[in-house]
Amino acid sequence: MIEVENLFYSYTHDENYAVEGISFEIDEGEIFGFLGPNGAGKSTTQKILTGLLPIQKGKAIVAGEDITKVSGSFYNMIGVSFEQPNVYMKLSGYENLKFFASMFDVTTEDPYELLRLVGLEEVAHNKAKTYSKGMLQRLVFARSLINRPKIWFLDEPVSGLDPTAAAQIKELIKRKKEEGITIFLTTHNMHVAEELCDRVAFIDAGKIVLIDTPRNLKLRYGERLVKVEYKSDGKVERELLSMAKTTDIEKLNGLINSGKIETIHSMEASLEDIFIKVTGRGLL
Amino acid sequence: MMFKRILANVIKDIKLGWRGYFFLIVVGVALGYFLLISFVIPDEVEDGLKLVVYDKAEIILFPESENLIIVGSREDLEKEMKKDFNIIGVIVNASEKPNIELVFQGYESERTKEITKLAISKLFTDGAKNDKNVTIETLNPEISKKIPMNKWFLPVLLLMEAVLLGVVLVFAMSISEKTEKTQTAYMVTPGKALENLLGKIILFEVLGLLFTYILTPLVLGTDANYLFLTLVVLIGSFFATSFALIFATFYDNMSQALFPMMVAALFFALPVVSYLFPAFKPVIIRLIPTYPILIALKEAAFPWYIGSVNWQLLLYPLIMGALSFWLATVLYTKNARRG
Ligand SMILES: Nc1ncnc2c1ncn2[C@@H]1O[C@H](COP(=O)(O)OP(=O)(O)O)[C@@H](O)[C@H]1O
Ligand SMILES: [Mg+2]
Numbered sequence: 001m002i003e004v005e006n007l008f009y010s011y012t013h014d015e016n017y018a019v020e021g022i023s024f025e026i027d028e029g030e031i032f033g034f035l036g037p038n039g040a041g042k043s044t045t046q047k048i049l050t051g052l053l054p055i056q057k058g059k060a061i062v063a064g065e066d067i068t069k070v071s072g073s074f075y076n077m078i079g080v081s082f083e084q085p086n087v088y089m090k091l092s093g094y095e096n097l098k099f100f101a102s103m104f105d106v107t108t109e110d111p112y113e114l115l116r117l118v119g120l121e122e123v124a125h126n127k128a129k130t131y132s133k134g135m136l137q138r139l140v141f142a143r144s145l146i147n148r149p150k151i152w153f154l155d156e157p158v159s160g161l162d163p164t165a166a167a168q169i170k171e172l173i174k175r176k177k178e179e180g181i182t183i184f185l186t187t188h189n190m191h192v193a194e195e196l197c198d199r200v201a202f203i204d205a206g207k208i209v210l211i212d213t214p215r216n217l218k219l220r221y222g223e224r225l226v227k228v229e230y231k232s233d234g235k236v237e238r239e240l241l242s243m244a245k246t247t248d249i250e251k252l253n254g255l256i257n258s259g260k261i262e263t264i265h266s267m268e269a270s271l272e273d274i275f276i277k278v279t280g281r282g283l284l
Numbered sequence: 285m286m287f288k289r290i291l292a293n294v295i296k297d298i299k300l301g302w303r304g305y306f307f308l309i310v311v312g313v314a315l316g317y318f319l320l321i322s323f324v325i326p327d328e329v330e331d332g333l334k335l336v337v338y339d340k341a342e343i344i345l346f347p348e349s350e351n352l353i354i355v356g357s358r359e360d361l362e363k364e365m366k367k368d369f370n371i372i373g374v375i376v377n378a379s380e381k382p383n384i385e386l387v388f389q390g391y392e393s394e395r396t397k398e399i400t401k402l403a404i405s406k407l408f409t410d411g412a413k414n415d416k417n418v419t420i421e422t423l424n425p426e427i428s429k430k431i432p433m434n435k436w437f438l439p440v441l442l443l444m445e446a447v448l449l450g451v452v453l454v455f456a457m458s459i460s461e462k463t464e465k466t467q468t469a470y471m472v473t474p475g476k477a478l479e480n481l482l483g484k485i486i487l488f489e490v491l492g493l494l495f496t497y498i499l500t501p502l503v504l505g506t507d508a509n510y511l512f513l514t515l516v517v518l519i520g521s522f523f524a525t526s527f528a529l530i531f532a533t534f535y536d537n538m539s540q541a542l543f544p545m546m547v548a549a550l551f552f553a554l555p556v557v558s559y560l561f562p563a564f565k566p567v568i569i570r571l572i573p574t575y576p577i578l579i580a581l582k583e584a585a586f587p588w589y590i591g592s593v594n595w596q597l598l599l600y601p602l603i604m605g606a607l608s609f610w611l612a613t614v615l616y617t618k619n620a621r622r623g
Contacts, residue, residue: 051471
């Protein structure tokens with residue numbers, strides 16, 4: 001559904017790239033995640049793929065159309081959710097959805113139904129400027145579904161939401177995937193990537209470092225860890241030991257034999273641990 | 285499909301305009317101006333009698349004073365009259381009996397003229413019975429049919445508010461859209477820049493006509509040529525709003541935009557100077573598209589002394605409006621893509 005080849009983008013039109021030679025493919029019905037810290041180039045990539053930024057170098061084909069040549073009808077097929085709450089603040093949530101629905105040539109969703117799905121039905125007729133940050137984000141999210149898109153672009157769909165709202169949105173994304181739509185999702189949250197995505201691309205400083213399923217990433221790069229708490233000279237010490245390092249294994253054995261261990265947990269590496277291992281930096 | 289989108293944009297912009305109190309402002313300003321015209325600006329300027337005298341007969345005995353200027357030629361006399369539009373010209377011709385010519389500006393009422401005539405003939409001749417010797421001439425004959433001073437301002441007010449209103453408010457609207465970044469959201473729909481901008485054009489057409497239809501009947505009753513007036517306001521507002529839309533794309537916040545916005549509004553108001561002082565109309569001013577609009581507004585407001593209206597006046601502003609609108613759509617697309 002999406003093919004990207006050697007894409008570059010520089011806001012300053014020089015060697016200072018926001019996106020630097022990225023390539024990937026997304027299959028129909030797949031949720032593809034872009035995981036990386038702030039400033040990695042996730043939003044820039046999404047803007048190029050939705051035609052909001054021009055292609056400077058490289059190639060991008062979305063739903064069979066070369067993105068440099070798309071016309072108005074292309075936008076009937078895609079849905080785009082933004083990081084910023086770009087809605088008309090003087091219009092109500094309902095009026096915002098109604099207005100954007102009128103822009104499409106295809107059958108659109110009922111604005112009330114969408115507002116209900118994201119938990120905004122009670123404030124449907126309040127002006128958007130009275131909404132909280134999280135409510136605005138949910139409105140932008142709901143708006144991206146108004147034209148029943150085949151390809152859905154989600155820029156940080158749950159960042160800034162409280163856990164209940166985030167769970168609601170994640171459920172909705174899973175349901176849409178079951179309906180067969182293709183989803184491009186950016187996030188700096190490893191849990192979101194792990195829970196939702198079929199495949200994840202690690203992006204750092206404009207470059208894709210690796211692409212794989214969360215499970216494969218863990219098998220390939222994740223080291224199993226053991227967290228132990230033990231008594232030493234009357235104080236409780238905590239330590240994280242890797243099962244991939246012989247020195248750590250010997251240390252664990254020593255602790256077990258000494259009988260000083262108070263608690264012991266085995267831990268799976270998170271996507272963030274792997275991200276740090278591969279890129280040398282964290283996600284925040 | 286295109287029509288559906290234009291309609292949705294118009295409804296949205298009218299809602300935004302309503303909630304931004306644009307309609308209230310327009311009605312308030314129109315009523316305010318009506319009060320101003322009715323009770324504050326006088327029907328005529330009565331500022332004592334101020335004379336400029338060209339004395340060919342050399343019989344004047346009075347010295348120059350604040351209210352009396354003596355000049356040596358007819359050209360100088362007209363020059364003085366252009367400097368001060370309250371002044372009345374007097375030419376004393378050399379002949380057996382002094383023969384007096386009065387030169388009026390054209391704004392003066394019949395009463396002023398009569399009083400002047402009487403006073404002058406008393407001064408220079410042996411009495412009112414000789415007033416046959418006084419002839420009257422008017423510098424600006426087109427305004428001599430006594431349009432009262434206060435009504436004379438109506439076309440200016442129509443230009444400033446009905447036509448140029450959009451200039452200020454469209455800045456406010458575009459900047460609020462930029463802050464909200466709604467243009468970006470609009471760009472990922474099949475909606476076109478043209479459809480979006482037409483919403484604003486039509487909102488300001490509606491507001492311009494609202495102002496016109498409130499103030500004009502209050503001031504002129506049924507005397508105006510309302511068909512022509514409607515057309516002039518539509519075209520004038522189309523031009524001014526389109527032009528402002530071009531400018532608005534360059535600014536991201538109100539404090540940045542304030543100064544250029546004022547400059548743009550003042551620039552478009554320049555033809556008012558030529559309107560108030562008809563002798564002053566350099567090419568530069570006549571090239572500003574609001575110049576023919578102001579002339580056309582005058583024709584629409586006072587059809588009874590101009591005779592026929594000149595539809596061709598509207599061609600230039602219409603063409604300039606279409607060009608500006610086209611440029612505004614190009615810039616809109618560019619601008620939204622950048623953000
Ligand atoms: N409009 C812009 N103008 C200039 N630089 C920008 C702009 N938007 C983003 N950038 C820069 O491009 C890089 C990538 O940004 P972005 O794609 O927004 O990252 P992410 O979405 O991963 O946080 C960052 O260094 C950011 O500062
Ligand atoms: Mg981002």
